[in-house]
Amino acid sequence: MTFMAPIQINFSAIAEAQAGPRWQALFHYHWPAYRSWFLRSMGMHHPSYVECRRALREHMPELVPTWERLTALSGGGDVEARFLSLWCPPPYIAGCSQAIWQGDDEAILYRNYDYAPALLEGAQLNTHWNQQEVIAMSDCLWGVLDGINASGVALSLSFGGRQEVGVGFGIPLVMRYVLEFASSTQEAVAMLRRLPVHMTYSVAVCDRNNEAMMVFVAPDRAAEISPSRAVANHQQEVEWPRHAAATRSLERENSLRRTLTYAAGPDDVGLAMFREPVFQDSYSRGYGTLYTARYRPQDLSATIMWRGESWRQQIGNFVEGNKIVSF
Numbered sequence: 418m419t420f421m422a423p424i425q426i427n428f429s430a431i432a433e434a435q436a437g438p439r440w441q442a443l444f445h446y447h448w449p450a451y452r453s454w455f456l457r458s459m460g461m462h463h464p465s466y467v468e469c470r471r472a473l474r475e476h477m478p479e480l481v482p483t484w485e486r487l488t489a490l491s492g493g494g495d496v497e498a499r500f501l502s503l504w505c506p507p508p509y510i511a512g513c514s515q516a517i518w519q520g521d522d523e524a525i526l527y528r529n530y531d532y533a534p535a536l537l538e539g540a541q542l543n544t545h546w547n548q549q550e551v552i553a554m555s556d557c558l559w560g561v562l563d564g565i566n567a568s569g570v571a572l573s574l575s576f577g578g579r580q581e582v583g584v585g586f587g588i589p590l591v592m593r594y595v596l597e598f599a600s601s602t603q604e605a606v607a608m609l610r611r612l613p614v615h616m617t618y619s620v621a622v623c624d625r626n627n628e629a630m631m632v633f634v635a636p637d638r639a640a641e642i643s644p645s646r647a648v649a650n651h652q653q654e655v656e657w658p659r660h661a662a663a664t665r666s667l668e669r670e671n672s673l674r675r676t677l678t679y680a681a682g683p684d685d686v687g688l689a690m691f692r693e694p695v696f697q698d699s700y701s702r703g704y705g706t707l708y709t710a711r712y713r714p715q716d717l718s719a720t721i722m723w724r725g726e727s728w729r730q731q732i733g734n735f736v737e738g739n740k741i742v743s744f
Contacts, residue, residue: 423743424534424700426707428721430730430738432543434550436483436559441490443540444558448491451558455500458507466495469502476586476612477594483546487559503557503587505615512664512704513575514695515621516673517629517646518683524623525683526712528563528573529690530554531664533703534744541721543735547597550732552719554710560589561596563710565719567732568600569625571712577617578651578660583636585613591634592620602628610640619648625714647673664704668694687711691724700744707744 433439464472473481484501491497500506512531517524530537540555553564563573572595574588591612599605602624609620609632616636623629631643633652643652649670655661676689689695690709698705709722717732723742730736 425741425743426534426537426539428539428541428708428728428740428742430541430543430728430736432735432737434545436486436490436544436546440487440542440559443538443555444487444491447538447558448497451500452496455496455507464499464502464505466498469499469504472504472586473502477590479547479598480594483559483597500557501559503560503590505584506557506587508582508616509587510660511576512650512697513573514649514669514673514690515573515575515619515631515647516677516686516690517621517623517631518677518680518686519623519627519629519646520683522627523625523713523715524627524629525686526563526571526573526621526623526629526710527686527690528575528621528710529695529697529706530562530708530710531697531704531706534700534705534707535703537707541719541730543730549597551596552730552732552735553593553596554708554721556589557587559593560587561592562589563712564592564596565712565714565717565732566596566599567717569714569717570596570599570601570605570622571624571714572596572605572620572622573710573712574621575619575648576650577619577633577635578655578657578666579617579635580657581617581635581637583613583615585615585636588614588616588618588620588634595622601626602630606630606632606642609634617652619643619652621648623712623714625717645674646677649673665694665697687722690722698744705744708742
């Protein structure tokens, strides 16, 4: 009988109000892999530096100074600048399940991040790059997988289950923009409606006023608000059957919908995130649930959870550290 060694991932919590040596170290650690991924797709049309800068100035002008600062910290090269703009990046696909529990006085966002263990940055960044403090799980070195800001806006994403690729930003940068500048769910939704994205995603949003929405964005159709409070990797219907079957998208979404219907409280939803079919463990095949996130806008907390342990952070009370998690 052959036993596989456990896969280990280092999760890090990094606090740096303004991007400096800590962000720079994170960039240099991950850049060789990102650079290889970015340049492997050179057969596709890659926007020029001028096109990337024009897109940022047109759609996210408030974020341009941060992009310029990070580009300088990365070495100021053309490839680095274009990669960090996330304008028309190479396609990428992940799993993920999301659920919003709404009680009488608060909304709580739960999210499972399902992806290849080898491709996870595993960095939770605490920053104050623009007008408010942000805690977020990092992707593409400054983009966001899920997070919360000082206004109490929390959001997360999941792949929307379509193969269409268009002209727009990679969703992690759109998520960063929303957390940097939105002060309510309504403001976040307005941003998601107007910003062009290059692939299809579902974004869950809630705030400390107990307002929650599920927003479906795509490169080839207008953003849509869904009444659902649980989503997996399809939107109104399955449009990529092979992907939906491989990731058990329908089963996961239906399971979460049942949980929300009968949950006595938010802890029931949290427990459901660790049960099949929502929780996935095909790590040896390069795919599985790498962490569960819980965001509570009322107390501005961000908790990253694994089976048997959790790591809670809070706006205004963020503690740096590292945690090795075995899968």
